[in-house]
Amino acid sequence: MRTNDNVVSIFALGGLNEIGKNMYAIEYGNDIVIIDCGNKFPDESLLGIDLIIPDISYLVENKERVRALIVTHGHEDHIGGIPFFLKKINVPVYATSFTLGLIEVKLKEHRILRESELIEINSDSTVQIGEMNITFFKVNHSIPDCLGIAMNTPEGTIVNTGDFKFDLTPANNERPDIHKMVQIGDKGVLLLLSESTNAERPGYTPSEQMVGENLEKIFTQAKRKVIVSTFASNVSRIQQVVNAADKTKRKLALLGRSMVNVVKVAMERGYLFIPKGMLIETRDINELSPEMVTIMCTGSQGETMAALNRLSTGNFRDVEILPEDIVIFAAGPIPGNERNVTSIVDNLYKLGAHVIYGSGSSSGMHVSGHGYQEDLRLMLTLMKPKYFIPIHGEYRMLHHHRILAESVGVEEDNTFIIKNGDVVDIENSIARSTRTIPSGNTYVDGVDVGNMEFVLRDRKQISEEGMLMIIIPMNKQEEKVLSEPEFISRGFVDQNFSELREGMNRITMETINELHEANRYSWNTIKKQIKRSIAQYVKEHTKKEPMIVPILMDI
Amino acid sequence: MRTNDNVVSIFALGGLNEIGKNMYAIEYGNDIVIIDCGNKFPDESLLGIDLIIPDISYLVENKERVRALIVTHGHEDHIGGIPFFLKKINVPVYATSFTLGLIEVKLKEHRILRESELIEINSDSTVQIGEMNITFFKVNHSIPDCLGIAMNTPEGTIVNTGDFKFDLTPANNERPDIHKMVQIGDKGVLLLLSESTNAERPGYTPSEQMVGENLEKIFTQAKRKVIVSTFASNVSRIQQVVNAADKTKRKLALLGRSMVNVVKVAMERGYLFIPKGMLIETRDINELSPEMVTIMCTGSQGETMAALNRLSTGNFRDVEILPEDIVIFAAGPIPGNERNVTSIVDNLYKLGAHVIYGSGSSSGMHVSGHGYQEDLRLMLTLMKPKYFIPIHGEYRMLHHHRILAESVGVEEDNTFIIKNGDVVDIENSIARSTRTIPSGNTYVDGVDVGNMEFVLRDRKQISEEGMLMIIIPMNKQEEKVLSEPEFISRGFVDQNFSELREGMNRITMETINELHEANRYSWNTIKKQIKRSIAQYVKEHTKKEPMIVPILMDI
Numbered sequence A, B: 001m002r003t004n005d006n007v008v009s010i011f012a013l014g015g016l017n018e019i020g021k022n023m024y025a026i027e028y029g030n031d032i033v034i035i036d037c038g039n040k041f042p043d044e045s046l047l048g049i050d051l052i053i054p055d056i057s058y059l060v061e062n063k064e065r066v067r068a069l070i071v072t073h074g075h076e077d078h079i080g081g082i083p084f085f086l087k088k089i090n091v092p093v094y095a096t097s098f099t100l101g102l103i104e105v106k107l108k109e110h111r112i113l114r115e116s117e118l119i120e121i122n123s124d125s126t127v128q129i130g131e132m133n134i135t136f137f138k139v140n141h142s143i144p145d146c147l148g149i150a151m152n153t154p155e156g157t158i159v160n161t162g163d164f165k166f167d168l169t170p171a172n173n174e175r176p177d178i179h180k181m182v183q184i185g186d187k188g189v190l191l192l193l194s195e196s197t198n199a200e201r202p203g204y205t206p207s208e209q210m211v212g213e214n215l216e217k218i219f220t221q222a223k224r225k226v227i228v229s230t231f232a233s234n235v236s237r238i239q240q241v242v243n244a245a246d247k248t249k250r251k252l253a254l255l256g257r258s259m260v261n262v263v264k265v266a267m268e269r270g271y272l273f274i275p276k277g278m279l280i281e282t283r284d285i286n287e288l289s290p291e292m293v294t295i296m297c298t299g300s301q302g303e304t305m306a307a308l309n310r311l312s313t314g315n316f317r318d319v320e321i322l323p324e325d326i327v328i329f330a331a332g333p334i335p336g337n338e339r340n341v342t343s344i345v346d347n348l349y350k351l352g353a354h355v356i357y358g359s360g361s362s363s364g365m366h367v368s369g370h371g372y373q374e375d376l377r378l379m380l381t382l383m384k385p386k387y388f389i390p391i392h393g394e395y396r397m398l399h400h401h402r403i404l405a406e407s408v409g410v411e412e413d414n415t416f417i418i419k420n421g422d423v424v425d426i427e428n429s430i431a432r433s434t435r436t437i438p439s440g441n442t443y444v445d446g447v448d449v450g451n452m453e454f455v456l457r458d459r460k461q462i463s464e465e466g467m468l469m470i471i472i473p474m475n476k477q478e479e480k481v482l483s484e485p486e487f488i489s490r491g492f493v494d495q496n497f498s499e500l501r502e503g504m505n506r507i508t509m510e511t512i513n514e515l516h517e518a519n520r521y522s523w524n525t526i527k528k529q530i531k532r533s534i535a536q537y538v539k540e541h542t543k544k545e546p547m548i549v550p551i552l553m554d555i
Helices: A056-060 A082-088 A097-109 A179-189 A208-221 A234-246 A258-266 A281-286 A307-312 A337-348 A373-383 A395-405 A453-466 A499-515 A521-542 B057-061 B084-088 B097-109 B178-187 B208-221 B235-247 B257-268 B282-287 B309-312 B338-352 B373-383 B397-409 B453-465 B497-517 B523-540
Strands: A007-014 A023-028 A031-035 A049-055 A067-069 A091-097 A118-120 A126-129 A132-139 A146-154 A156-160 A189-195 A226-229 A251-255 A295-299 A326-329 A353-357 A387-391 A422-426 A430-436 A441-445 A448-450 A469-477 A486-490 A547-554 B009-016 B025-030 B031-035 B053-056 B066-070 B093-095 B118-122 B126-130 B130-138 B146-153 B156-160 B190-196 B226-229 B253-256 B293-297 B325-330 B354-356 B387-391 B422-427 B430-436 B441-445 B448-450 B467-475 B484-491 B547-554
Touching: A007 A049, A023 A146, A023 B146, A031 A132, A031 A448, A067 A126, A082 A097, A091 A097, A091 B293, A097 A118, A097 A258, A126 A521, A132 A179, A146 B484, A189 A373, A189 B453, A208 A226, A208 A234, A208 A453, A226 A307, A234 A251, A234 A295, A251 A258, A251 A281, A281 A499, A295 A307, A307 A337, A307 A469, A326 A337, A337 A353, A337 B397, A373 A395, A387 A395, A387 A422, A395 B190, A395 B338, A469 A521, A469 B325, A469 B467, A486 A499, A486 B373, A486 B453, A486 B547, A499 A521, A499 B397, A521 A547, A547 B467, A547 B484, B025 B146, B031 B130, B031 B146, B066 B084, B066 B126, B093 B097, B097 B118, B097 B257, B118 B467, B130 B178, B156 B178, B190 B373, B208 B226, B208 B235, B208 B325, B226 B309, B235 B253, B235 B257, B235 B293, B253 B282, B293 B309, B309 B338, B325 B338, B373 B397, B387 B422, B467 B523, B484 B497, B497 B523, B523 B547
Parallel strands: A031 A067, A067 A091, A091 A118, A156 A189, A189 A387, A226 A295, A226 A326, A251 A295, A326 A353, A469 A547, B031 B066, B066 B093, B093 B118, B156 B190, B190 B387, B226 B293, B226 B325, B253 B293, B325 B354, B467 B547
Antiparallel strands: A007 A023, A007 A422, A023 A031, A049 A441, A126 A132, A132 A146, A146 A156, A422 A430, A441 A448, A469 A486, B009 B025, B009 B422, B025 B031, B053 B441, B126 B130, B130 B146, B146 B156, B422 B430, B441 B448, B467 B484
């Protein structure tokens, strides 16, 4: 319900205090425009969950006011939640050509492509939604075709940068449009939302050009096969590998389904240029001399099922890594993935390969797609916003970004470090954050979508301590136990299990009898009491706390 | 059984292809000497396991020939397995004063201190075991009182470096004894075992002195409390903090049980010097002005139960972190712990503290205790060994260390990259690796010690996909099912569980009937078949693969 039409409101449903599941929203008048709808991958404590997406209850409640979804670029943390969102709120989706290519793949998987409305935009487009006039500007990132968004409302202009760096020598001329950014800044920016991923890192983000030069050096020296692993979505990196292969007259094979798919989309839409005849099939690799072969594959983060891990364990049909082959990790390990990566590095060395790995600064084979501190300062300087909300980062990154903003002239108190669900309302050019809307996580597990806290708690206890089931066959009507309880353990080990079983047997029967005598014979009560007594007994005798599951069966 | 007395044999039971659970052995004649006995901490995939220690079956089988355990220093990955080892093979333990202090604490916990024989040594000691004459030399590391070991046998001298770096400006004068190392090298080293932890890092390991200078700078500028988190065992680091506190006239409180314990041991044995009156109790902190307070605490690796995490969540009695306090992580995050650390950093920023964190090279508040490439080259140069076994590292580290050895003159083919259990036999100065002895992991889970592969597999599947129990009450003699099966799920969620239950019911009954008609009525067969059919059904209908547990109950 909107009481005041002269207020522009900004909030996030994901992306604040976290890296992942970005989803931002602008409300003006009777219209809500959503920017991005990503997912997040669970860490190890979220056992068995596939994906986390933003909880969009607020938007569903206000469905009739949600007008459009605008997407800044095609990374998972910006598009991964789109199918789930559209299934609940079907609005037009605005995105660039390459981004739409990736979104279409997802919508096809979820079988909703046909009923979706996808509208292609570019940096010259204008979109009018209610009183909001939306324009775009090119930014440079580690995937093609990225845009920042300027939302011009009667109250003022709100800018969302999308993800960016300032690479002035990018591959394939994907230059950031600094002139347009200055024009936007000069017209006046009421509030800027800018991404904070590398706000802890001093200096400027190095240029893609450096990687190209290093790749060429290695390719020139390499005597046998060169295998390069990188993110399939990093089309500039792929272009650099193609260029190095071209200079050294090597053929190129692609390993990994996402690599093959993205290269296809990128070539079709004009984002990647591979000389005619360079691409070969996997099965052709062994027909050629090794010094004529380049392989590009997925798996740079150590993913078990991806191509690189399978190559490192000799589990990839038709392709072997042999002594003196060179393997290049052209992607830094994302925090959390380091041990998966070093595990593969070990295997590759055992196969006799030379391996180039590590962070970009140590290997020279990777540069970040996110701006370091000076890039972030530059964006703030070009936009000259009155108010600032650092986005796309964990708390310490947002904190550092605020310090950067203040260092280039954003007034103290004009930066809002907020949480998902906090709302910033701007009225008569004054911004305040005084209210919240519902927000949270929605878990996706196989085909289930929902809130799964209880499932996770169970799994966690079972995974750490194991489980002990007590099966008691009873005749419910006569309130009689029919035979001795059966004890089954899973993932729970004890040297003295038979002794333990005797004790648990005794305690179970005692518990049931006591309750019977006290006329407390409800099955819930019996289960609770047994659970409590057995848990205590097991803990005293084994120091362990497996999950106790009493099962009363009515025979 | 020994056939040839003129052979010296070297092998590892832990520490090769891993970081952790170091355990090395030298056999000569009728005598086996063990060097170090450590543990390893499990990674997230080893659910619910507390510790991993080396499998010592081979030593237990040859118990009568095991003569002594010599310990290089007091880190967990060198002493953590000692109590379990001594319980099976009780031999004299030789270690320096500080190392013994830490070992005694463990033996007390395991209640075997009284029956253990602990012999204090220093770098001037000599130990004679059979025909092995064992001498020692001081090395410098991130814990006091570390030794390298030279085992002089009639065949030649075998040297184990222990863990080391070459810090020529260490705190508390714990200088590496380069002159003695040269003497050993000049006399002739047949085989060197040298630690490989930082073999991937070029250059020299920076000195502790740099940290001291940086600490002093921060302490001088700090306006309120300074909280420093570091490893309790890093006594030099603690000394630097004490020095900085002294220079800025601050008092010092210690938080965390291991911090208190180690400081006590270190002061008593003369390894740490704290000015009289500097130490205060936790409860006195609030009596003082904040600029007079230093706190040193455990938890630099983000450990949930340690002091720093509890401070960051406001859960430490008597002590609060307030705005403008400075928190220093004077320890780099060990690979794998990065996200636990950044989680605490976020909390500290939310409390308004200034935080200094990150790797040593970015924060300046930490230096490694392990030698970089030039330190490792220096050791190889001083020792001039004929043969070389790189130890204490994952494969890629051992690989890099071999390259370093060859770069300073160790002949190609004279470096052995071996696995735990591989044996290197040296006879008439020729070394070969042609045989293996049993080796592996022993898991410690609460009070259980044993091999737990099956328990871990169960837990892993349950933790990722959940579990589905099918309880079938039967009359075994009459071979009849008495009532409908009961389905219980834990950690397994499905939107259509009732539909699923109907289908599983049907399949279960069909399976039992089919087997009955085919006269295949053994309970094992029934369980196997039900498990197979239900697993397939569930996978087809839910895309999930919970662990299926059929339970046949004889009523």
